[in-house]
Amino acid sequence: MPSERLTKRIIACLDVDAGRVVKGVQFLELRDAGDPGELARAHAAAGADEIVLLDITATAEGRKTLIETVHRTAREIFVPFAVGGGIRTLADAAQVFEAGADKISINSAAVAHPGLIAEIAERFGSQAVVVAIDARRGRRPAEAAEVYVAGGREATGRNAIAWAHEVEERGAGEILLTSMDRDGTGAGFDCELTAAIAATVSIPVIASGGAGTPQHFLEVFTRGRADAALAASIFHFGTHALAGLKQTLVEAGIPMRWPC
């Protein structure tokens, strides 16, 4: 059944280390360019449909800072706000929700303890649980893509499509699919892989990895069947680039929240 009026989402990702945004900050002439709260607010004002804060800190000290960062950032924005990175237990998730996140994203911990997905979903609702899948396929077909964990360092032997199906069954509300083959290349999203996952599950799929041009977004929303696309690098181009991106997509017939 058609649902043309539900818009495709453009999600801005902030990579945070010990309370500071570590990339995607060049475009803003802010007094404090690396402050996640200010950047989140600027992205939301520029038209980002959702903000993801990804914590790349590994230390215990950094984890404490994360909670403060989430709390401070959440106060600044009134669009959906997701937080990922290092959430290993229901208690970790509860702390992040308590600090003001609307959704949490789990990856390695979900692979290690798949029961965690249902645990969090039962307590906070499926809409609050995003399972991030980092997948790599090299030259193999999309159906052969493999799941990686630990920031892409460890292969799991799990098939990405089978895993996507499993996380939906276990109560995930959305899938954040990152193509490790494309991540950081600016060569475009992996549309084949995204489409293969989208065809497997009935929950929304967020495509990530490879964004470089507006054309890449158009492709992943059409050929890739993605419901949303995430990027940090598009914001290197400046807030005008986000407006330009949405305008381009609207003109191409993609339903967008624009103007917003």
Added chain:
Amino acid sequence: MIAIVDYGAGNISSVKKALDHLGAGAEVTTDPVTIAAAEKLLVPGVGHFSRCQALNTQLRKAVLESIANGRPFLGICVGMQWLFEGSSEAPETEGAGLFPGKVSRFPAGVKSPHVGWNQIDIGAGSRLLRGIPDCAFVYYTHSYRAPVIGETVASSEYGGVFSAAIERDNVFGVQFHPEKSGTIGLKILENFCAL
């Protein structure tokens, strides 16, 4: 004071944060006495309709009395769904029955949950949606929806048309999340605060 009724259905902090941002005096409460004393009630909610059981057992009387006394009431998401007779999501859990009809799941073949930004078609004369442009974008996340009824003041389309906002006298409900709908959502909450 606006009482944000906490019945364990989550999403309380987002709503509180938005009301704080607007400078509205809001207090999160589970206490029937505080509810009875509040000038306005806000029942948020996200998740499963069965959570409304807690609302029914402990707070129903205080909430319904406040409504009967003419105090403005706003239900968000599951908080709006509760205003109807019930939901197929949890048939054993009663709704308040203040609006006719039952809440039901999106039809098979429609991607569910309905997550993201969608437009609202706004009818004339809504007080809650005063100043909101027709076809404004709002944020949704839900798998069940309420039918369009006489009291529907805005609707959205997703696997058919459903109630985005309902309103009668002092009772208001929105299926979307105004606290997550950017400046449009804040304006809607501001309208409620100003009633």
